Amino acid sequence: MRPPGAARARIAWWLTICVAITVALTLGGLLVGTTSMHTSLRWILAPGAQSSIVLWDIRLPRTVGAWFVGALLGLAGAIAQGVFRNPLAEPYLLGTASGAALGVTVALYASGASVGALAWAAQLGLAGAAVVGACVAIVITVALARGVLQTSNLLLSGIVVGFLLSAVTSLLLLTKPQMWRTMQVFLLGSTGYLSWSSTSILAAVFLVCIVPAVLLSRGLDALTLGEDTARSLGLSLPVLRLAMLGIVCLATAAAVGEVGIVGFVGLVAPHLVRETLTVNHRHLLIASPLCGGALLQAADLVSRWIIHPAELPVGAVTACIGGAYLALLLWRRTRDA
Amino acid sequence: MPELVTSPSENPVALACRELVVGYGAHNVLDGVSLEIQTGCWTAIVGPNGSGKSTLLRALAGLQAIRGGTVWLQGRRLGAWPRRERARRLGWLAQSATATDLTAAEVVALGRFAHGGWLAHRDVDDDAAIERAMRATGSLRWAARRVSTLSGGERQRVHLARVLAVEAAVLLLDEPTTHLDPPHQEDVARLLRLQAHGCGVAVLSAIHDLSLALTADRLVVLGEHGLVGHGSVREALREDWLSLAFRTRVDVVEHDGVHLWRPAVAALPP
Amino acid sequence: MIHTSRACERLRHSPLFAALVCAALAHALCAPPAGAVVLRDDLNRSVTVPTDPRRIITLLPSLTETVCALGACDRLVAVGRFDDWPPSVKRLPKVGDLDEVNIERIVALKPDLVLLSTSQRVGKRLQQLGVTSFAIETDRYEDIARTVRIVGELLGVPKRAAALNERIRKAVNAVAVAARAARRGAPPTVYFEVDPAPYAAGPDSYIGGLLAKLGVRNIVAAKLGAFPLLNPEYVVRRNPDVIFVSRAQAPQLAERPGWAQMKAVREHHICAFSERVRETIVRPGPRVAEGLRAMAACLARVAP
Numbered sequence: 001m002r003p004p005g006a007a008r009a010r011i012a013w014w015l016t017i018c019v020a021i022t023v024a025l026t027l028g029g030l031l032v033g034t035t036s037m038h039t040s041l042r043w044i045l046a047p048g049a050q051s052s053i054v055l056w057d058i059r060l061p062r063t064v065g066a067w068f069v070g071a072l073l074g075l076a077g078a079i080a081q082g083v084f085r086n087p088l089a090e091p092y093l094l095g096t097a098s099g100a101a102l103g104v105t106v107a108l109y110a111s112g113a114s115v116g117a118l119a120w121a122a123q124l125g126l127a128g129a130a131v132v133g134a135c136v137a138i139v140i141t142v143a144l145a146r147g148v149l150q151t152s153n154l155l156l157s158g159i160v161v162g163f164l165l166s167a168v169t170s171l172l173l174l175t176k177p178q179m180w181r182t183m184q185v186f187l188l189g190s191t192g193y194l195s196w197s198s199t200s201i202l203a204a205v206f207l208v209c210i211v212p213a214v215l216l217s218r219g220l221d222a223l224t225l226g227e228d229t230a231r232s233l234g235l236s237l238p239v240l241r242l243a244m245l246g247i248v249c250l251a252t253a254a255a256v257g258e259v260g261i262v263g264f265v266g267l268v269a270p271h272l273v274r275e276t277l278t279v280n281h282r283h284l285l286i287a288s289p290l291c292g293g294a295l296l297q298a299a300d301l302v303s304r305w306i307i308h309p310a311e312l313p314v315g316a317v318t319a320c321i322g323g324a325y326l327a328l329l330l331w332r333r334t335r336d337a
Numbered sequence: 338m339p340e341l342v343t344s345p346s347e348n349p350v351a352l353a354c355r356e357l358v359v360g361y362g363a364h365n366v367l368d369g370v371s372l373e374i375q376t377g378c379w380t381a382i383v384g385p386n387g388s389g390k391s392t393l394l395r396a397l398a399g400l401q402a403i404r405g406g407t408v409w410l411q412g413r414r415l416g417a418w419p420r421r422e423r424a425r426r427l428g429w430l431a432q433s434a435t436a437t438d439l440t441a442a443e444v445v446a447l448g449r450f451a452h453g454g455w456l457a458h459r460d461v462d463d464d465a466a467i468e469r470a471m472r473a474t475g476s477l478r479w480a481a482r483r484v485s486t487l488s489g490g491e492r493q494r495v496h497l498a499r500v501l502a503v504e505a506a507v508l509l510l511d512e513p514t515t516h517l518d519p520p521h522q523e524d525v526a527r528l529l530r531l532q533a534h535g536c537g538v539a540v541l542s543a544i545h546d547l548s549l550a551l552t553a554d555r556l557v558v559l560g561e562h563g564l565v566g567h568g569s570v571r572e573a574l575r576e577d578w579l580s581l582a583f584r585t586r587v588d589v590v591e592h593d594g595v596h597l598w599r600p601a602v603a604a605l606p607p
Numbered sequence: 608m609i610h611t612s613r614a615c616e617r618l619r620h621s622p623l624f625a626a627l628v629c630a631a632l633a634h635a636l637c638a639p640p641a642g643a644v645v646l647r648d649d650l651n652r653s654v655t656v657p658t659d660p661r662r663i664i665t666l667l668p669s670l671t672e673t674v675c676a677l678g679a680c681d682r683l684v685a686v687g688r689f690d691d692w693p694p695s696v697k698r699l700p701k702v703g704d705l706d707e708v709n710i711e712r713i714v715a716l717k718p719d720l721v722l723l724s725t726s727q728r729v730g731k732r733l734q735q736l737g738v739t740s741f742a743i744e745t746d747r748y749e750d751i752a753r754t755v756r757i758v759g760e761l762l763g764v765p766k767r768a769a770a771l772n773e774r775i776r777k778a779v780n781a782v783a784v785a786a787r788a789a790r791r792g793a794p795p796t797v798y799f800e801v802d803p804a805p806y807a808a809g810p811d812s813y814i815g816g817l818l819a820k821l822g823v824r825n826i827v828a829a830k831l832g833a834f835p836l837l838n839p840e841y842v843v844r845r846n847p848d849v850i851f852v853s854r855a856q857a858p859q860l861a862e863r864p865g866w867a868q869m870k871a872v873r874e875h876h877i878c879a880f881s882e883r884v885r886e887t888i889v890r891p892g893p894r895v896a897e898g899l900r901a902m903a904a905c906l907a908r909v910a911p
Contacts, residue, residue: 033838033840034838034840034841034844035844050843050844050846050868053843053865053868054840054843054844054865057864057865057868058839058840058843058864058865059840061864062864174706174707181801181802181804181806182802182803182804185802185803185804185836190804192804192805192838192839193839193863193864194864195862195863195864196864304838304840308838309831309837309838309840309841310831310832310835310836310837310838310841311836311837311838312836313836
């Protein structure tokens with residue numbers, strides 16, 4: 001009763017193609033930057049002191065880090081859609097995005113307020129502030145929904161917390177408009193400063209997230225049959241939800257902390273997988289990160305190539321790609337109906 | 338009747354409830370219901386819409402918070418069973434067959450969740466149980482298809498297979514014959530009787546079709562104000578519980594030892 | 608504050624002080640009342656301004672400084688939230704900033720003239736409420752002299768404006784000449800970071816104009832625009848001799864991927880100013896020479 005050969009072969013093909021695209025995009029990540037591709041190629045073949053810094057310390061960690069961020073968002077999106085049984089669920093659903101934004105604002109605010117605060121904020125870093133903010137937001141959301149039993153309450157409470165925290169952020173920004181530009185960069189996402197150290201953090205978080213997620217994936221399968229049926233099968237919904245939401249929180253916070261808010265990847269990646277494959281959640285939770293990683297790598301390439309040596313905020317690029325894809329999906333669906 | 342059935346009422350009790358109170362908001366749907374469901378016996382729940390058939394099944398499955406009374410599973414309080422052990426003993430089928438993007442085989446395999454848990458790999462026993470269940474429900478042909486692409490009836494049989502794959506001692510089924518055409522309804526009825534008489538399972542199912550329900554071993558008859566009666570089909574007909582429950586005359590005729598519901602409209606002049 | 612108004616180029620090129628459009632061109636109905644003239648502001652609006660405004664509100668630090676430098680500080684009844692120079696304006700009521708303006712407060716103060724930037728949208732609303740507002744574009748170095756001239760015209764002190772412009776020009780020239788004279792080698796290349804995103808100041812920006820005055824070479828090409836969002840790799844590749852950055856960011860430059868190996872970072876050729884000095888640098892107002900002097904002093908220190 002294993003999946004029949006044809007389906008498994010299809011999945012194998014899909015994975016192969018996805019990995020091939022990722023490898024190609026990574027190579028592209030080495031070639032695309034502020035120089036012509038010709039120069040980049042020459043650098044790869046005959047590296048100098050400065051060119052090796054640009055290639056191996058700037059471009060490679062940037063493209064690899066972008067992959068991990070996309071993978072984390074793809075994973076978080078796939079889990080969120082499974083937990084909430086809603087194809088429009090996305091990683092920022094539980095107020096994490098607003099929480100992270102507020103964390104960054106508070107850190108910026110504090111760093112301008114006094115010397116002592118500056119040291120504190122520098123220690124924590126904007127990334128750390130974003131992670132703390134995202135986690136605080138999730139805790140408030142879950143508390144407001146009185147636990148994780150009612151998904152509709154959780155969704156509602158996530159929206160409420162999102163609005164409230166955004167309002168606080170806006171109020172803080174109003175008192176210090178100098179911070180606005182920095183916040184804007186954060187809100188549109190930026191892959192420009194991904195370094196090897198941030199990439200290794202992202203990789204570690206990714207491992208910590210994907211392993212339990214895949215192990216628990218059968219629970220999400222059961223959940224597609226309805227909450228009652230899942231419970232009748234012997235599944236503990238609170239345990240499943242807490243574990244899965246914990247993973248979503250960790251993955252989203254790490255991603256947001258490193259690159260700011262990059263929209264649409266977490267929403268679109270699982271859809272792309274489902275459009276091209278018949279999958280259960282084990283496959284989905286493995287394929288969505290691969291898809292999300294490749295998506296963000298591609299968006300990052302576009303963002304630094306299209307008006308180089310200047311660049312577009314990567315979140316704006318993903319919004320364009322993701323929005324176009326969802327529009328296409330909707331158009332096809334309404335046409336078929 | 339297969340000779341296996343001696344006298345159902347003497348079989349050991351698999352599932353029971355005492356003074357069960359269940360409700361939503363200010364309204365108690367079930368107020369002080371006591372039942373005993375025997376092993377090796379197919380019991381059908383009948384009653385008008387809103388009489389609490391689904392609520393009773395959900396409460397007995399432990400899916401619905403109860404306001405009073407106790408539910409016993411195999412002599413132990415339902416709540417005292419560890420979650421997975423309970424799930425191995427109690428199979429439950431929801432009223433609506435959910436459309437999921439999983440394949441039929443994957444859905445049926447989920448019925449084995451309670452046997453392995455999170456980390457267990459599916460073993461030979463699981464594979465055998467899954468195949469048996471799918472063969473019994475005739476859903477083996479769609480094993481590799483997404484459930485969302487199946488028709489309502491096909492879907493229903495996949496979900497039935499999922500419940501059978503649990504190989505539980507008690508089956509609680511909410512309208513297992515909905516979406517099915519009459520021959521397939523009969524298949525399901527035969528399957529349930531076989532489970533009860535052949536495998537010694539306690540089957541409790543809500544059945545809409547009165548004639549089909551009358552082929553069960555025992556009836557639980559619910560009316561608008563709670564339990565009307567609980568006993569063998571013969572007993573139910575003798576006491577005319579159905580007419581009491583539906584608050585209108587329910588005419589049952591006997592034909593070759595088979596009880597059939599005759600709609601009153603059939604007796605009207607054309 | 609740095610103003611990134613996206614006022615159309617078209618407006619900039621409109622003949623600015625074809626201003627005395629008044630009586631001759633205008634219909635009898637539109638003729639200004641006695642003691643008023645019609646002028647065209649940088650939003651291309653015809654504004655009827657009193658010839659001798661006594662109650663003025665300025666909504667931009669550089670405009671406040673200009674009004675005060677023309678000796679009309681006592682005519683101000685309120686200023687913008689970040690207006691802090693000269694110190695005497697700090698005790699005036701604050702009625703808003705670039706984005707948010709307290710319209711009610713402004714109306715209550717009954718000003719006869721509100722001076723604001725072209726990027727402030729409040730002008731239209733004030734017009735509806737019968738408050739005279741005049742928008743001035745202050746984005747580039749050249750706008751300083753133009754602003755002084757316009758404000759001088761509005762205040763009825765054109766001679767004083769001309770004198771002030773002459774003073775500014777001389778002071779700037781002195782700094783520029785001294786900076787070039789003190790330099791030994793080739794002019795250094797410079798990266799001026801406006802924001803860690805990183806947004807840089809391009810040659811077409813106000814700061815770009817200041818860098819040009821000092822004779823240093825901006826690593827950002829003019830075609831990238833006034834404040835381009837750069838690929839950080841670009842800065843590393845250009846390897847500028849000197850980096851201008853905010854004080855908060857200065858210690859973190861070495862942590863950006865690949866930046867630690869840049870010469871300017873390694874040898875700490877970094878100019879990071881206090882918030883107060885930074886304000887004088889980025890504010891296109893009459894104190895331009897002061898900001899320029901701070902930049903020149905730092906350049907002389909880190910890139911002799």
